[in-house]
Amino acid sequence: MRGSRRWLLLGLLCLLAPGVALAQDPRVIQVQQRLAALGYEVGTIDGLLGTRTRQALQAFQRDRGLPPTGSLDAATLQALGLAAPPAAPPAPREASPVRVVVDFLRFYDAQPARALPYLSPAFLGGMTAREWIAHTNAWQQQQAYELLAWRVEHVERTETQATVQVQTQVRVGGETRWQRETFTLVHVAERGWLITARHVSPLAQPPAGS
DSSP states (O other): OOHHHHHHHHHHHHHHHHHHOOOOOHHHHHHHHHHTTTTTOOOSSSSOHOOOOOOOOHHHHHHHOOOOSSOOOOHHHHTTSSSSSOOOOOOOOOOHHHHHHHHHHHHHHOOOGGGGGGOHHHHHOOOOHHHHHHHHHHHHHHHOOOOEEEEEEEEEEOOOOHEEEEEEEEEEEEEEEEEEEEEEEEEEETEEEEEEEEEEEEEEOOOTTT
16 A cells, blocks of 8 residues: 555646656767667657567567667667767878988889979979879980989978988989988878979089998
8 A cells, every 4th residue: 555655646746847757879879760660569769678679679679689688789779770989990090201302202213293293383383283294204214314322411390391301322324422301291181292393413422321
């Protein structure tokens, strides 16, 4: 008798306090909607993991060969297609000014088209990408140009500008010589470091250790 009175009292309290409600779980709502779409009886889609929703979950888990726990574990969410998406891979590190210059030198004499991503419009001097590639190939063939070796000599860098000096050994017209190449770079949003200018001057004598 006392138990019946206790439950009656709780019911009256709920009626007298309509502002009190159980919190809805958005993920449970998604699960209920997915189960209902698959033909499982979940009752009212209310965001509450009640008896009927648990029974529907257990039926789904049995049908999928999963332990019928009635809980929202990772395997069940994955089977429902509601697993959290994999974390995005970390953004690739931006190439440093030195890396940009070294890559430019690597590609310049053999594959000038692959050097284009490192060049600013100012470096192209008003030429289109196709015109610059054609001009570079023609000049290299005319001069019989070949890059043999390089070494980074000096680097200066701020947040937006950089200067990289490189000693290069080249063969031009059958003659091998050392020269200093000075690259000026600027930092461009969403593109990183770009070469804006390149100045070449001969070295009077080979660098020490060459």
